[in-house]
Amino acid sequence: xxxxxxxxxxRATASDSGGGDVTVTSGAAGATGPTSASAPLIQLCGVSxxxxxxxxxxxxxxxxxxxxxxxxxxxxxxxxxxGKTTLLNVIGALDEATEGRVVVGGVxxxxxxxxxxxxxxxxxxxxxxxxxxxxxxxxxLENVEFGAEVSGRHGLDAARILERVGLGExxxxxxxxxxxxxxxxxAIARALATGNPILLADEPTGELDFRTGIQILELLHEQTxxxxxxxxxxxxxxxxxxxxxRVVELSSxxxxxxxxxxxxxxxxxxxxx
Ligand code: ADP
Ligand code: MG
Numbered sequence: 001x002x003x004x005x006x007x008x009x010x011r012a013t014a015s016d017s018g019g020g021d022v023t024v025t026s027g028a029a030g031a032t033g034p035t036s037a038s039a040p041l042i043q044l045c046g047v048s049x050x051x052x053x054x055x056x057x058x059x060x061x062x063x064x065x066x067x068x069x070x071x072x073x074x075x076x077x078x079x080x081x082x083g084k085t086t087l088l089n090v091i092g093a094l095d096e097a098t099e100g101r102v103v104v105g106g107v108x109x110x111x112x113x114x115x116x117x118x119x120x121x122x123x124x125x126x127x128x129x130x131x132x133x134x135x136x137x138x139x140x141l142e143n144v145e146f147g148a149e150v151s152g153r154h155g156l157d158a159a160r161i162l163e164r165v166g167l168g169e170x171x172x173x174x175x176x177x178x179x180x181x182x183x184x185x186x187a188i189a190r191a192l193a194t195g196n197p198i199l200l201a202d203e204p205t206g207e208l209d210f211r212t213g214i215q216i217l218e219l220l221h222e223q224t225x226x227x228x229x230x231x232x233x234x235x236x237x238x239x240x241x242x243x244x245x246r247v248v249e250l251s252s253x254x255x256x257x258x259x260x261x262x263x264x265x266x267x268x269x270x271x272x273x
Contacts, residue, residue: 039106041197041230042068042091047100049086049253060086062253064100068232070197073224075241076234078250084234087250088200091232092125093117105197123151126191128201132183134175140186141171147193156193165189165219181212188219192227199223201233205240210272217243218268242266 049061060083068074078084089095090102093109102109105124107116126147134143144158162171165185175183184204191199201220205213217240223229233240241247242261249257 040067041070041105042066043101043103044091044097045101047090047097047102049083049090049095050098059253061090061097064253064255066248066255066258068230070230071224071228072246073221073231073244074233074246074248075244076232076248076250077236077238077241079236082250083253084236084250085202086253088127088202088232088234091198092127092200093121094127123153123194124196125198125200126194126196128184128187128191128199128204130203130206132175132180132187132207134183134186134190136175139172139174140167140178140182140189143186144189144193147190148195151194151196153195156195158189158193161189161193162186164192179212180208181215184208184212184216185219188216192223192229197229199229199231201231203235204233205235205237214268214271221268239271242271243268 044064044066047061047064047066048059051058051060064087076084076087086095090097090109091104093104093112097110100110105120107120107124109117109120112120135146138146141158141162144162148154148156148158159168159171162168165188167182167185167189170178170182173182175186178186184207187204199220204220205216208216217233220231220233221243224231233244235241242263243266244261245265246259247257247261248255
């Protein structure tokens, strides 16, 4: 079924005639960003985020340098309050860096206009949250269709994407008729329906039991392999980081480690928590 879905890269070059910001392969769109084909999809240089001023200021991110390429599956690991959500929000243009430069999908988020940023949010990044955040008044299928509408890519078949996450039979169900794991699957399907090249997931298994959490991770993991989507999963659960090829560890707003999981790469079936 996966092969029936076009990869975001191919779709971007084939149909995005507006020369938008989904330029995984060309890297040329934003004009403000890097233009070489090898430019990273996500690039942060000396990024800090400070909330408040003076003695009470909170330094959520401190001098963060980070580069992430297309198709990487990265786990961002750190205890509560270490800056994980702030990092994700800065990458997704939901929050602004106080200092430094953030270039994502060829768009410089630190100098972008409101219009550029709003187009970026629609066409480059998709978010998955701990609390699923579905529209309760829409069915599963309508929630997924919404993803394609937001990004303006109407070519993707929402019903097929819902099947892809194992919910083909539940397309007419509303949120309250779905389990937590099923709701999170719909949220993933909605994110995939955007066709956007970056998927940002903030503690996506935090509300789920172990077995369901594992299924959700498997699903996210597949996206990098089969669609070439770059996936960033934020978690405080070290066990989850064992399946990532790359673990970026945060402590008090600083990156303190960046590399393969210390104990070696584990199979999803080896995880326990
Ligand atoms: P994590 O996701 O790792 O738990 P966060 O990125 O949410 O960490 O928060 C990092 C730090 O920034 C924490 O000390 C938090 O209290 C603070 N913080 C986050 N958002 C805000 C905000 N909007 N205003 C003030 N402080 C904030
Ligand atoms: Mg958080």
